[in-house]
Amino acid sequence: MKFPQFKRRLASEHLELTAFLKKLDDIVPEEMPELVAEEDKKAWAETDCLSCANCCKTMTPTFTKEDIIRISAHLQMTPKEFKAKWLYKEPDAGDWVNVTQPCQFLQADNKCSIYEVRPVDCAEFPHHHKKPFDNYNDTFIQNLAYCPATYNLVRRLKNRVEREYEW
Structure with a gap:
């Protein structure tokens, strides 16, 4: 996903993705580690850091x-x-x-x-590997605005959790 396309999609979904992560603070599916691993692999397949580098352009370590x-x-x-x-x-x-x-x-x-x-x-960065995943929701909320990989992961998790679990 190209960065301008990411920014447009994020603008329309930022509030609902943030709300999902905040809700994930309270309700965590038992299989969350497996879900994160599966969806993170797919998110990275859609993400090319070298075409973006937004983290290096707008953030500081x-x-x-x-x-x-x-x-x-x-x-x-x-x-x-x-x-x-x-x-x-x-x-x-x-x-x-x-x-x-x-x-x-x-x-x-x-x-x-x-x-x-x-x-x-x-x-x-973007810290997707940290465990348990839901302990880093504030980090992911912040990184949504900077990182297409985080956006892709959170969007995929939201869709999957809402589809497969009583949410």
Whole structure:
């Protein structure tokens, strides 16, 4: 799914997908892990991250101390130099995040120039693998607006749960 098409579809479905995830906080089908695994596989078959890269264009990962050490070494910089050049510390949360958006490591072909050493937050995005799935509904509600894979997964789960379960 191309990003403009995703944004149009999301605009018409965002409220109902959000409501589904909120309801999923209270009512969780017993087979939820299996449903998520099956529908996630299908969602990724419909999603091409390299044609989108919206996460890299509009969001910033949180850089852990280990991320900063690993990435700065890869770039042949000290962690202090790396932070001074690319990051700032959020005043409220105290997290290290990118100064700029899109991400400074995003290339014109939507590939990451530090992919092999990217932040753990990037490697785990959009967090579909986290368990139990329903503990991360707030994360998925946020990611609906940014990630076609999350949109595809939540839409598929909603359709399947409403079809197969008393909801």
